[in-house]
Amino acid sequence: MLVASSGFDVEGSTTLVDEQLTFYRTYTATADQTADREQRVRQGAARADARARATMGLPESGPLPVGAWVRTGMVGFKLVQARPDAVTAHLLLRTARKSAESSPESVSYAVGTVGVVWRESDWRLDPSGGSSPAPEAVPGIAAPGDAAFNAQGWTAVRQAS
Template sequence: MSTCASTTPYNSYIAPEDRSDSNAERIELGAQRTDKNLHRRMGVKPGGPLPDGAYLRTTVVGFKVVKSSPDGVSTWLLSRVAQKAGEIEKEEISYTGTLVASRWEAGDWKLSTKSVLAARQVPEGQRAPKGGDKAFNAAGWAAIRQAS
């Protein structure tokens, strides 16, 4: 491993066995692809400025603990994604689920690929149910409400 990967802020969140130049590069390339796709969806050239009034906002609106122990936790996060391609464009809303897993290591929580893979073995709860708060709560999900 080069000193570049070991000194990046990204690595302060990652379990030691997941730290490598190739993983850091994969994350960086993925972020660049996401940025290019966002620009294309908004009708502008990648790398250029977004249209006036354009935005993409992701807000975690709920979670479900898959598994927890004193040294690890895995959780599904449900996020609301609001996207608008410009001032006069209509806002589009979608939802996405993300599995996050971390473990307690050397006095701090670290994201871990091994923990995510283990959490994926738990089949139930991988999608938030539709049908409002009653179904959401009955399925073990907890809503995160914004303060009014």
């Protein structure tokens, strides 16, 4: 569930807002979905979409140019706490982007902390975010395959292609 809910693919007329709202509606328990939470997701995703477009030198709105895309996926995790009905984990996310067919691909990494709970017979995003680890407990960013990846305590996510 964490792998599925942390990956997105934005290209053409798809936006980060579209992707984040789909994840919100899919991975948030029905009882936890509110108009206010959905609006916060929409606004946060719109800000992130605007930052990504500005960073890539793309138009502020409209479909992305041919060959432009942004893809994010989880490449590592580190458990903060795990109970039978709740898990909090640090996620290591890899974002790759291209601003046009002929432009080089750029890659960046980020760390996020997410909580999930067992509700409605499935794992769902915890609206409280899960347990809050001390800032010094958040592992540093390291690419899979680097020595620092293991030293920071990350576990690689392996998926069939």
